[in-house]
Amino acid sequence: MRYLIGLGNYLAGDDGVGVHVVEHVVANGLERGFTAVELATNALNMISYLGPETEAVVVVDAAYLGLEPGDYCIFAPDEVETQKELAGFSTHEGDPLKVLELARSAGYTIPPFAVMGIEPLGVEHGTGLSARLSERLPAYAAAAIEHLRGL
Amino acid sequence: MTSTVHIDVHHLTRVEGHGNIIVNVTDGAIEKCEWQVPEAPRFFESMVRGRHYSEVARITSRICGICAVGHTLASVKATEDALGIEISEQSLKLREILKHAENADSHVLHAYILVAPDLAGAPSVFPLVETMPDVVARALRLKRLCHEWGSLIGGRTTHPTTVVPGGMAEVPTNKQLAELKQKLVAAVPDLEATVETVAALAPSIPAFDRPTEYLALSSDDAYAVYAGEIQSVLPDGTKQRYPVADYRLVTNEFVVPQSTAKYTKNKLDSYAAGALARFNNNYDMLVPEAKKAAEALGLQPICTNPYMNTVAQVVEVVHSVYDSLRLIDELLETGVKLEPLAQPTKHGRGIESVEVPRGILFHEYDYDAEGICQGANCIIPTNQNHNNIQHDFNVLVPQLLAADKSEDDMELALSMLVRAYDPCISCSTHVLDVKFVR
Numbered sequence: 001m002r003y004l005i006g007l008g009n010y011l012a013g014d015d016g017v018g019v020h021v022v023e024h025v026v027a028n029g030l031e032r033g034f035t036a037v038e039l040a041t042n043a044l045n046m047i048s049y050l051g052p053e054t055e056a057v058v059v060v061d062a063a064y065l066g067l068e069p070g071d072y073c074i075f076a077p078d079e080v081e082t083q084k085e086l087a088g089f090s091t092h093e094g095d096p097l098k099v100l101e102l103a104r105s106a107g108y109t110i111p112p113f114a115v116m117g118i119e120p121l122g123v124e125h126g127t128g129l130s131a132r133l134s135e136r137l138p139a140y141a142a143a144a145i146e147h148l149r150g151l
Numbered sequence: 152m153t154s155t156v157h158i159d160v161h162h163l164t165r166v167e168g169h170g171n172i173i174v175n176v177t178d179g180a181i182e183k184c185e186w187q188v189p190e191a192p193r194f195f196e197s198m199v200r201g202r203h204y205s206e207v208a209r210i211t212s213r214i215c216g217i218c219a220v221g222h223t224l225a226s227v228k229a230t231e232d233a234l235g236i237e238i239s240e241q242s243l244k245l246r247e248i249l250k251h252a253e254n255a256d257s258h259v260l261h262a263y264i265l266v267a268p269d270l271a272g273a274p275s276v277f278p279l280v281e282t283m284p285d286v287v288a289r290a291l292r293l294k295r296l297c298h299e300w301g302s303l304i305g306g307r308t309t310h311p312t313t314v315v316p317g318g319m320a321e322v323p324t325n326k327q328l329a330e331l332k333q334k335l336v337a338a339v340p341d342l343e344a345t346v347e348t349v350a351a352l353a354p355s356i357p358a359f360d361r362p363t364e365y366l367a368l369s370s371d372d373a374y375a376v377y378a379g380e381i382q383s384v385l386p387d388g389t390k391q392r393y394p395v396a397d398y399r400l401v402t403n404e405f406v407v408p409q410s411t412a413k414y415t416k417n418k419l420d421s422y423a424a425g426a427l428a429r430f431n432n433n434y435d436m437l438v439p440e441a442k443k444a445a446e447a448l449g450l451q452p453i454c455t456n457p458y459m460n461t462v463a464q465v466v467e468v469v470h471s472v473y474d475s476l477r478l479i480d481e482l483l484e485t486g487v488k489l490e491p492l493a494q495p496t497k498h499g500r501g502i503e504s505v506e507v508p509r510g511i512l513f514h515e516y517d518y519d520a521e522g523i524c525q526g527a528n529c530i531i532p533t534n535q536n537h538n539n540i541q542h543d544f545n546v547l548v549p550q551l552l553a554a555d556k557s558e559d560d561m562e563l564a565l566s567m568l569v570r571a572y573d574p575c576i577s578c579s580t581h582v583l584d585v586k587f588v589r
Contacts, residue, residue: 010310011198011213041216042309044260047291048298105280106287127198127210 002034002148003049007061007096009041014069014120014133018060021144024137034148043096050103054111056151058144059096063117070132072118072140074147112151116144154179156552158562170574172565174548184548186540186569188410196527204230204316204495204522211514211529212310215575217260219310220253220301221507222529224377225514230316233501233518236493241485242318244478247377249304249311250505251471251478254376256297256308257508258426258464261573262349263290266461269567270352286348289341293468296338300475303331317492325487332479335472342469346444349465353448356462357564360455361546362386363539364419365428366401368506374429374436374470376506383417384432386455395504398513402530407538414538415530421538424510425572426463427454438477441470457543458571464508495522509533509573533574543568 006022009015025036039045049057058074065073077100096115104110118140121130128134156176171187195214199207208226212219224246231238238246264276267286273279280287298308303323305311313321323331368375369382369392381393381401393401404413416422430437430445434452437445445451445466450459502515510532517526547568551561 009213009216011210038307038310040213040219040309042219044264044294045298045309048295048302102277102280102287103291105277106284106291108291125194 001054002056002151003054003058004034004036004144004148005046005049005057005059006036006038007040007043007059011125011127013122013124013126013128014118014130015062015123017062017118017120017129017133017140020129020134020137021060021140024141025145030141030145034145043099046096046099047103047108050108050110052109056112056148058114058116058148058151060116060118060140060144061096062120062123063115065117065119067119069119069121069130070136072116072143074114074116074143076114114147114151116140116147156558156561158558158565160562160566170569172562172569174561174565176552179552181548184544185409186537186544188412188537195529199516199524199527202524204234204518204524207516207524208314208316214529214531216309217257217575218253218507218509218512220249220305220308221505221512222514223311223314224250225503225505225512227314227316228503228505229501229514229516230518231501232503233499233516234316234522235496236317238318238493239490241322241482241487241490243377244482245304245319245322246314248475248478249301249314250377251475252297252301252304253308254506254508255468255471256294256301257573258468259290259293259297261508262345262461262465263293265573266570267352269563269570270355289344293338293341293345296334299334300331303327315492317494318490320492322487322489325483328479328483328487332476335476338472342472345465345468346447349462350448353462356458357567358456359458359547359550359568361457361543362455363542364417364422365431365453366417366422366424366535367429367432367511368504369432370436374433374474381504381511382432383422384453385418386453388453390432395513396502398502398504398530402513402535404530410537412534412537415535416538421542422535423457423539424532424535425460426467426508427457427460428510429506430454430463430466437466437470438473440473441466444469457568460571460573464573498522507532509575510535536572536574540569540572
């Protein structure tokens, strides 16, 4: 099984872009040959989608990458290091990269895995994406699906 | 006695959301001793105004990524109360199983990932992968089980989709329920090992007692997590029940300068909600296996050590597994089928409550004749605990000073105390922040 996983806070502006991408995929019948999963802010539940039976995973999430707001980059976890100051570890701090690190160190078989990071414009409380990200949802979905199929 | 202390924990780690610990002691005099909550209100009650009743739980579910099931259930139940909707016995049982799944899921996360590092003397769960690999592997197995358990009933565990006003929009097949039963039974050795691990770490739990009031849902029929009346138990064992509709008379919200979150109190200066409050109120209704776990862990009602909340959570995980097995057996006996959703029969005000991992949760809504929400109020358990945490601080800090504890030891003791309440202050943004290294 292949998984497209959307992370983010739906009520924090562009932070929820990963969730919106998953919604777009499901609403438009694009979920073919893979399963689209919304994990919202509960990144630790990614654990359930890792293992030998999983063929590939693409996680879509908002990310500060130094790009123009709305631009995106797809990268492998070992291409980056997290800049988050995680003195501890909680669901609130649920960085998918830290979850992956925990799973790997605990002996989980990590499938081919990529992160699609989308530069947010604003992450203030409120429903909906900024117009800049919202109009690019079809492009985000297409790119994530194409990458997932090629992993 | 320690004479000078300056503790400034700005955003305590391993709690959900942001809270600060500030203690200033000069020449033995406590100048400041505060548990501060600085997060901005998010005004969910405003977001649901003008929305149709079918949309409200979808929005309030987003209050929390961990207690999304609880917010969905409280919201849907309050809507059903307002609209005169009666759900079927089958829907009730499925929702109870879902509630158990969420409580167990959150408790496993809290006990293993957030608290165990303190008890094992580690800064986070990551070093435990090296020192206690079997324990971490078990934690992840249980976390995965809870996720699958909730997902089967709720469609997904984070922001469930199947729970809607009038019943359940989708139901699992009998085969899926039977498979879930097998998974839960297969997890029993992990539950027993969890009790053994916590019992082994228990000597590291600080000895601190501060009698307070404990508030939880209570019922004569079950260890209440989905339904019941509000019950208060005082340290002397005196109990009093209140209708859920009277929740404002019990919570008595008020504001204080140090916190953006409102405080609450009832009979005493503060009260506690959460697993320990449920245990203290409803011990008699636990399944025998959970009582046995409590005995093994040295937990008995009425326990007034707030650090033992995590131990009560472990007892509740055992209860949730066994009570879910009972509910699954009952559902399999009659067979599960998709039922039509019950329809509204009236409109007006509805008030309901469920027990989420951190304690008793209240939702209230007003609907007009078209089913449009005209007003809402939500009181979450973490906010009900802030006042109690502050009163714990007021007693604990002088004790730590008198015991001549170092500043680091005091900071650890206070941090562990807050973490024991498992506060879920808010789900804020969690945007990735990375740097490319190749």
